[in-house]
Amino acid sequence: MKRALLPLVLVLAAASTAHADGPTIPRFVEDTKSSGLHSVYKGEWQYMVGGGVATFDCNGDGFPDLYIAGGENPAKLYVNTSKKGGPLKFAEAKSGAELKQVTGAYPVDIDGDGIMDLVVLRVGQSKIFRGLGHCKFEDVTAKWNVDGGDAWATAFSATWEKGNRWPTLAFGTYIDRAFENEPWGHCTDNWLLRPNEGQAGFGPRIALKPSYCALSMLFTDWNRSGTPSLRVANDREYYEGGQEQLWKVNPGEAPRLYTADEGWKFQRFWGMGIAAADLTGNGYNAYFTTSMADQRLQFLSDGPQKPSFKDAPFTMGTSAHRPFTGGDQRPSTGWHAQFEDVNNDGLWDLFIAKGNVDKMPDFAQKDPSNLLLQQADGSFVEGAEKAGLINFGEARGAAVADFNLDGKMDVLIVNRHENVRLWRGVSPHLGHWLGLRLNGDGANRDGIGAWIELKEGEKLVRREITVGGGHVSGINSWWHFGLGDQAQAQLRVIWPDGTAGDWQDVKADGFYFLQRGKPPAPFMPR
């Protein structure tokens, strides 16, 4: 508790091992043209939001594959054919999930069979596809009694409530499409689906009233209570009487909103994408929400008893409120956000996909996506231009992942109206790293809700394993950690049931499956 209240800069300074002369700038080269990716997120008003990508391994080779939303175009699945450390290559494959009207997707192994399933968000009925292996899927929306609604789906998250073998799913939706000519005040309901007890599939929808045009949602254990809550980013452009939300979702109880009396602050902005990371090492996540003009980074401010969050100081360098290059100085528009360590220095960095909503003159039309690199003092500096990662397209969803399993993060961006873009990390001299996956038995195979902790020198780096957040873009793949100069590290898993595993030594620069009660199992990519 007291540590949470320490002055931010002091905590950050103590935790940092980065170079005093600024962060290492990673290097990227664009592989789009040679990648084999040809997917355009197409559509006008009903597709002004959305444009996501699911990143996961659908054929068991360890390499992250892609399922990319196409809007009015069919969604496409691409099998990763890259070689370790080589150029990024993908091949389109027929998956059975080539739907139109897809806004985004999240990979999650719902039935616990060890094969990733796909939650596909759509303008219309959202669907669930069960993974069959070899990147094939079957539509189990009806079979699993999934109420996919008839809405403009724009957000998703999942959690395993205590005692359940199947997850609880949260769907977030946007504007009632019947009111295109006067959409304000016409947000449709978000909803939860809880699993049917003792059998496959889900019960009836539980409306999350009130709903305020969600653009991102994330089940996250903000106070380390062991029970995640549902954070929802809402677009103030369209709601009336709305605000940002945090739902308390206790097992066996109806979900309810945290209130002002409990400490939840009345906040209203253009909430568009959520990212979370323990930036200070105090054990609690900071939450970054993309928006228009200023992006919002917030820290827990009054300890774990109160869901009170306070804006990070402007000097943190995370506001990213206007373009850093390109000559357009109008305010920015942020979408997908993701914390990753892109330079392997042991500090979380932050990628923000940027892009004008649609010819909005008040906001930058030439709006480059950000790559904010964390510095030793905890503040962030822009690194995208020096890194060679410049995107002026109308970005929406994205994925920062190690697509060629070389320990260097790569970046995929979904832009509106044009092909996706793909950059490969090529830095010759980055720090050491680890790629980790949880491998549980039975239900919740991917350990959603667990925390992975790594000792890096004096500090502890934590990562909450979640499904959700970002902007309609989900990743369920190797969880990447940068180690800086450390050639080995100690790690442990705090499993979703709260059980802490033993500290275990691992050598750096490799991939490991982490299983309860067993030593880390190395994985060697082909």
Add this chain to the structure above:
Amino acid sequence: MKRVFALALLLPMLFVAPASASSLAQEQVLSSWYHLILRLVRHTATYSPPLASRNFAYLGVTSYEAVASGDDHLQSLAGQLHGLKPLPPRQAGKAYDESVVLNAAMAAAMVDFFGNTGPSGQNALRAETAKMSHDVAQGLAPDVVGRSEAYGKALAAQIFTWSKSDGGATIVNMGFPLKYKLTPGPAHWVPTNQQGIQQVPLLPEWQKNRTFALPAAATCDLPPPPEYSEDKSSEFYKQALEVHDVKNSATPEQKAIARFWSDDPMLSPTPPGHWVSIVMQIAEHDHLPAAKTADALARVGVAVADAFIGCWQTKFEYDLVRPVTYIKRVIDPKWETLLITPPFPEYASGHSVQSAAAAAVLSTLLGDHYAFDDATHVQDGIPARHFESFEAAAAEAGISRMYGGIHYRAAIERGLQQGRCIGAYAAALKTVK
């Protein structure tokens, strides 16, 4: 020039009415467009309160001139508002439909003043234009419709041209300058939040804009605020402590009042839009004739626009520190406001100034004791409030800023005085011949 002006005054007498009038009354035309205007002001990011006030003035003048151009009893505002030249004359002996004229003028003005709105706003604008243009022309001869539309557009075009030279037409970076040097010293404004874009004040040169009816930005300027001091016996400290204590001990009713008049940009029609909303609610509830409503819209628009120019003159003349900054530094480091502190200097209170200005013109036009209910925020879950007079509403708007923790008493009380002074100029405009 005088000859043209005189001719313009005579022309309405030479008009002829169309064989049949539009089935859509001017009252309905005004109501429909102002419904959308209040929506788009909320949903267009550039529309900070000062810019909103400016455009309410131009839209109000447009609607008034469209109505007045076809009413022999009404006096044009040309020659009364700074820089507004006589508006185009109608063709002598030709028939016009007044609803079509008004609709065409408003439709054109909407495109001009809401060019920055987003894709949903543009959709709404297109849909409303198509619907209204269709509905208003039903049963009318095509030549009458064509002539009336052309006239309405010409009228709107001239007003838009007039607007371009006032200094407030181009807003960059949502009104926050890319460079600005803060005034040094503890008495002066510093940023009050952690937003990057708001590390400089909003529209620090707004006071240089051309006024509408107010002779000059400084015409109703205020004396200095209480002298800055951190001495506990000083008036400044006492007023800051009052804000601290009042906010901390605010009753549920006081909190409700603070929320009711919060009128945050992007979450409401803004403070000037709140008063335009009051006008439209009264117009619809009390079935005011279009001429009266248009008159009120023009006067309120002019009053609030001049109020923001005059208030900004005072704000940047004294550049006073906000209560949240002073109280945290001197009295209580953990103190927080109830409302969001706006990103510009404290003295005088903008909401007080513009509310008193709007109340001044409405009291003149509709009476000193005109009771009304204000349901501006009902759709946001904030219940309606009843007021016995416009003055009472303005006074409540003013004190709401203390309940919210964002203004000292001097800024409120003197702001109301400044608003009455500024509003008197809009109230004095001649609209009836």
